[in-house]
Amino acid sequence: MDKLDRLIHTFLLWAIGVLIFAMMGVTFIQVVARYALANSLSWSEEVGRYIFVWITFLGLAAAYQSRAHIALDLLVSLLPVKPSQRLAVINALLVAVVGVALLVGGLALIKFGLRQHSAALGVPMYIVYSVIPFGGLALLYFALREAWRRASGRPAVADEKAPV
Numbered sequence: 001m002d003k004l005d006r007l008i009h010t011f012l013l014w015a016i017g018v019l020i021f022a023m024m025g026v027t028f029i030q031v032v033a034r035y036a037l038a039n040s041l042s043w044s045e046e047v048g049r050y051i052f053v054w055i056t057f058l059g060l061a062a063a064y065q066s067r068a069h070i071a072l073d074l075l076v077s078l079l080p081v082k083p084s085q086r087l088a089v090i091n092a093l094l095v096a097v098v099g100v101a102l103l104v105g106g107l108a109l110i111k112f113g114l115r116q117h118s119a120a121l122g123v124p125m126y127i128v129y130s131v132i133p134f135g136g137l138a139l140l141y142f143a144l145r146e147a148w149r150r151a152s153g154r155p156a157v158a159d160e161k162a163p164v
Helices: 002-036 044-066 074-078 081-113 125-129 131-151 157-161
Strands: none
Touching: 002 044, 002 131, 044 081, 044 125, 044 131, 074 081, 081 125, 081 131, 125 131
16 A cells, blocks of 8 residues: 555656646746737636646645645644554544545536636636545545554654654
8 A cells, every 4th residue: 555655646746746847838938928929828827827726736635645734743742652643643534524525525616617618718617626626535545544554553654764
């Protein structure tokens, strides 16, 4: 299962990197078109915004797995080992609830987006909304894996990589 964790995490990081590069390219093309060619592109702002949405929801799960989210760990550090582990399990389960909410809400948005098209490109909005349940599913998976890992007494993913 750890290999699957790494595979999904690596896929998310690569997808985010490609999307950041694409957003940078679209923004650069827009700036060149606007200032050098005096012709603003009608589609570039919409594409940039949708790419940013995709980066955000994919980054949500990737950042959770990388332990890159801001955390208040004062209480965890003050508690003894057993209560600290229980609190980590509860935290992971609460994050899993957020993943479920994103999954369910995202599926409802996809259903709603079947009847919508974007203004500039005419892209079906379900394509844009599809990242929400995907990101929620990835977050749910990583959170449940973390809850299982902590409940079984194994260290967190980031703790396993730390030098001893």
